[in-house]
Amino acid sequence: MPLNLVVVSAIAYVALLFAVAFWAEGAARRGRARWLRGPLIYTLSLSIYCTAWTFYGAVGTAARTGLEFVTIYLGPTLVMVGWWALLRKIVRIGQVQRITSIADMISSRYGKSTALGGLVTAMAVVGTAPYIALQLQSVTLSFAALAGPAQASLNDTALIVAIGLAVFTILFGTRNLDVNERHNGIVTAIALEAVVKLVALMAVGAFVVWGIAGGPSQTFELIEAAPIATWELQPGRWLGLTMLSAAAFLCLPRMFQVMVVENSDERHLATASWAFPSYLFALSLFVVPIAAVGLQVMPAGSNPDLFVLTIPLAQEQDALAMLAFLGGFSSATSMVIVACIALATMMSNHVIVPLWLAMREQGATVSGDVRHVVIGARRASIVGLLALGYVYYRFTGGGAFLASIGLISFCGVAQILPVLLGGIFWRGATRIGAGAGLILGFAVWTWTLFLPSFGDGVAVSAATMAEGPMGFGWLRPHALFGISGLDPLLHAFFWSMSLNTLAFIAGSLLSKATAIERVQGAAMVNVFRFGSGARGWTPATVEAEDLLMMAQRILGGREAQRLFRAEAVAQGKRGFLPDVTPDFLTHLERQLAGSVGAATAHAMVGQITGGLVVSVEELMRVADETAQIMEYSARLEAQSEELSRTAAQLREANEKLTALSIQKDAFLSQISHELRTPMTSIRSFSEILRDGGDMTPEQRSRFSGVIHDEAQRLTRLLDDLLDLGVLENGQVSLRLETVPLSGIIDRSLSASGAVTRMAVARDPAREQVFIETDPDRLSQVFINLIGNAVKYCQAPDPRLDIRVRHAGAGLDIDFVDNGAGIPRESQEVIFEKFARVGDPDAAGGAGLGLAICREIVHRLGGTISYLPGQDGAAFRVHVPLRQNLSAGLAAQ
Amino acid sequence: MSDGKRVLLIEDEPNIIEAVRFILSRDGWRVSTHSDGADAVDAVRARAPDLVILDVMLPDRSGYDILADLRADDAMKELPVLVLTARGQQKDRDLALRLGATEFMVKPFSNQALLEAVRLIAAPSTGAPQ
Structure with a gap:
């Protein structure tokens, strides 16, 4: 097939994706095509789980190890069907806490820890680089298979693909990505790719079964005859791989992106819990037939990883081969796009922006250049990720089997699982424990699996592999603590997860959670019981007017008045000013949080009600959140005005808070004056009377009269203060x-x-x-x-x-x-x-x-x-x- | 004693005026009073007292402004002024002293302390109070 045709087809396909994304974006913005936010698209978008590795590699795995490829589908299926309550909890937490990524989730749970966010990000990046390499490899190989290897060197092709994907992802992913809303464009394009993948694989499968083998029964005979049928199941490896893929399904940054961040309605999960396993089932239906027939009809030594492509080619079915190519291309591109977007969000939010903020003396001031920092950071992250993937690809020489690269990645990101599950089910989990578990698990993974994957003698010398570092035999990468003979993958999975979990539990038990960790822990563990985390309010001395004024600044006059009036009506009152009840404060705080973020809203309401002394942690969270708000806004290239509006609102809110604080001072100062004035007369005259001396009886009686009057004045003032307090708190009962x-x-x-x-x-x-x-x-x-x-x-x-x-x-x-x-x-x-x-x-x-x-x-x-x-x-x-x-x- | 020196009390609370007047008169001071903020500076200028006791929260005008005006006038730059106020925070004291108050006292006060303060600042050159 001519190279030009392949290139043009690929570009035309990308253009189609662009068009679909663009259309979906527009339709969603105008509120049309509601099905775009429905469970169907959601389910299909989950299919980014199936990358080029599954598309091509499943057949390769089947050709080499029989049914073992099923484990990769089994893990997610078990999670979706058997443990969808867990997914629902994660999704609910994601919605309530406005989580932007898996790093954000971990960081939020453990007290908004910047360090943990950065750590998870680093792990995700290192764990994803091999995966991106894998996609590069698959596109490169499929390209070469389709256009002929003579057309271009493999490395050049990989580089071009990497650059192309970088450009594509930057255009696609940093154009109008906005964590506040759903990215209907991208998700829809990915759903389309999911359909293309499925159609392509089923078309090849159907062709193989009916076009080559001559029907289902002949196919079964071929399978019986193929060496696949005689391979035995290895229970340990099966169990391990199923657990591994289940863990990865939950922890992969891209899965978290589509499953949690992009989720617009929790109920979609109910549909996805059966629809997504069905999709996986359909996708795996023809894997074994293709492998068996391929082993039969293809010349010996053919790479089974490419059977999906090479069988149609060998049978001179160019159109089908093109469809298969596009299917694989879809798998690769959708994975890279979403993974890069998810990781770029994590890198900018948890690494680059915090560093940038820390380097600036002013801290989190809102200014226009934040936008550029964030956008720049995101684009640089995307380029960096693809560069990393390319470097990994070059280092490993593209030689490893597709599936083994994928499993290395899986094992890396699976290290997040204990901390994630512990975080949402165990209130006792602490930041120290999480850090210890993550670091240890990640270190073990790096040592036992990641570094050796570069090949013998590349990252770890052959001597070290055989004898351990500096002669420590018990540290041999493939035989930790002297336990040898295990499959390297299982060995790494077992040790990394065990040590990770142990360190996590031990660290959590031995360390003490900070207040904010406990708050977040309770909010996440009990997310269904408490809804939004239930930080309740007790009505202190707070005026509804003050709250209304603040709300108007933030929500806008009309919206704020509507909110207050509705509450007043609900309380059976007239006008705009409801009683300030704890429920109303909580409700108001939630409304404000939609505009300025939860921590800021909490601090604002707290400041006004006086029910809260803003702690350092709260301020940190405000700064943290302000940074995030800036960062969200910054992403809206088309809405840069909104950023300045947000900035102005924050400034105004700040001025307002200052003004309120001054008002409170003035009030206290006034009370002090009102109390001291009568006390002055009382003290002075009582001293005069006490000290005696020259005084007419008239003076004496007059002075005691003054003391009496002023004492009464004091009493009245105190009565008034108490009366007003009672009235304002709504504790008064009327006798009608x-x-x-x-x-x-x-x-x-x-x-x-x-x-x-x-x-x-x-x-x-x-x-x-x-x-x-x-x-x-x-x-x-x-x-x-x-x-x-x-x-x-x-x-x-x-x-x-x-x-x-x-x-x-x-x-x-x-x-x-x-x-x-x-x-x-x-x-x-x-x-x-x-x-x-x-x-x-x-x-x-x-x-x-x-x-x-x-x-x-x-x-x-x-x-x-x-x-x-x-x-x-x-x-x-x-x-x-x-x-x-x-x-x-x-x-x- | 005071040798009949003249004190001008600028204060708007009738009972406090009466108390201060009684205390100081008994000590031999000649006490005159003024209870309005707006023309307090004119009152000081017209009566040329030896010492002023100045309230801060007056109707129409802040005692701080009055103090600032007094200090801006060459004739009254050195005039002893005792600021006597119900606002007792440190920042009030700082402000008063920065504006040139000779002494700062918080209400309620002890009669003895008021007397001593008045005696002290009215006769700074003669040294110790009597």
Whole structure:
């Protein structure tokens, strides 16, 4: 077949993938083609498990060792069918914790440890490099088989393929990859590749069975006759390989990417749990027939790894051969693309960006250049990974059997399994234990399997292989602790996993988990019980307004108001301000987390409620998360504006937090002033009285009078503070009665002593209306308003009008005096605690009275407001005629 | 004793004014008072007291601003000023002293301590208080 045709076909196929990815991306963005996010595509995307190794190598394995290839399918099948509850747990944790990769998962579980993230990343990279080499090798070999080996040297072809894949992956994977959302484009393209793989293999299989052998029964005869049939099962190796492939299925970074990160709905797993094993079954159906027929019809010495391709070629079925080539090409490219994307995410998130942030003195400031760092890091990672794969390919000389390279990789990434399972099932697992297990397992794997795989004398000298390093016989790579005679793979798998698990358990038992590890451990282990990890809130002294202000900054005005209004309605309240309950805080935090990340949201809510002193760990997590937020945003090349918006929001949120902190200081300082002032008089006069000396009896009695008055003032202030605290916490219970309004006003007027000090005009006819309310509380409000008029109205002939009128389902009761009124600029703040006018150092606080009034009236289902433009100070109290039942209940 | 020196008390709380006036008068000081922040500087200028006791949280104007204005005026640069405030944090003390307060006291105060402070700063050149 001419080389040009092969190259053009490959490029045309890649263009088709691009087109599909592009279309799917667009359709998903516009909300069309919902099946693109359905279980079918999800199941097919899982097929990146089957790489070129499975596509070509399964037949090769079958031709060499009979049915052993089945183990590679058996492992994942057992996991999918038998242990899909585990997958569901991992997926749930991934969703709840917004996990971006397997490294992120491990790092998150063990206290957001940067070191563990980096370690897992390093292991994944080293474990994946052979795998990429494998894909290079398979594409190179299939290329050579199709176009003829004379066309180009194998190494050159491998290099070109590596470069091509790098370019392709960068274009494909760093164009619009975004961990926040699902990558419908890439996943759809991979699903298409899965179909191509399956169709190609089945077509070749069908051709072999019916085209060459002449039907199923003849095929069975051929299989019986082939040497395959006589190979025996080795139970140990079977068990080992099945476990190994099951472990790798769970731990491979690319599998984690499609299974967890790309999962849009947990329920897809239910479908995949039977559909994916079926896919594997279909894929393996013709493996043995192809191997048997190939051994029969192909010349001796043919590479069985390429039977899928060479049998159609030998039979001059060029179209079928092309289909087989594309099938293998699909397997290789989809694996490389997803693996590179997953690893590039891990490398940039857990190695490059942390290093970069650590090198900058400022730490995590949001700025435009982060985007470039992250994108650059990701692209460099992709190039680096493929370069690594190419180097590995050159070192091993492309000589090893396909399958053995794959198994080396499997064994490397399987080292993550103990730490992963331990992390989500055992709360006692600690960072130290995880680190110890990973390092030991990885070291054993490197020594016993990875380094020897380069070939005799390349990485490990022949002498070392035979006698151990520096004569330590018990450290021989293929006979650790003197146990020789095992299959090298099984030997490595057994020792690495055993020592890994032992070190993990021992390290965890011997070390103590930090607080954040315990929190994360509990959140992951109990993910189904607690949902989002249940970091609950107790309502401290927090104002719904403060929360609303913060939420508006982050969610935007409309969304924040919608959220608060919905909650208020759910609580049976009017307006935008619900009671601040623990549930609401948790809900709010979750909403905010969607915008600024969980740790930041937690810290923000904590700051405002005062229920949390932000710890160093929290701050670290905020920084960590901020870095991730920046990094997510950075990836949206097309949405760079969003990054600056996010940055602005973070800045604003920060300013807001600072402002709130200042407000709190001001409040405390004000309380301190309000308490100290009466105490000053009391102390000073009591000292005067105590020390005796010249004093008239009048002075003496006057001074004790002052002490008495000031003591009462102190008591009132404390009562007010406690009253307000009770009201704000929603602990107040209303005693509802139906009474005439006039009676409440009578009581209030006499209690405030207004009648003797100012003229009071009333409207007796309109006051004859019965309202259902808490008369004591309402009269507390009236007394306060009337008292203010008495105190502040400076008119020569002070006068107070009390007007009543029906308004909607309630009453408006206005209190209007003829004094100077309240200056316009202060009208908005008078209902705040210790609201003061102008200079914060100036005195003259209105105290807590109006703040209490506002709280009471809200409890009673009404509103209180200042009426501008009247003769003097004018307040309007609006109360409902009847209490809304649910509001009444909510208030209690 | 004070030899009839004049103290100007700038303070808005009537009961505190009464207490300070009583304590200082009994010690021989001539006490005048002013309870508004806005024209406090003019009041000091007009009455030219030997010593000022200055509250911080006044209506209309902060005592810190008043202090700064006093110190900016050559005639009153050296005038002893005792800042007497209910704001007792270290930062308040620092601010007051930086702005040129001669002494800083927190409310509530002991009458004896107030007297001693007033005597001390009113007669810095004559050495020890009496």
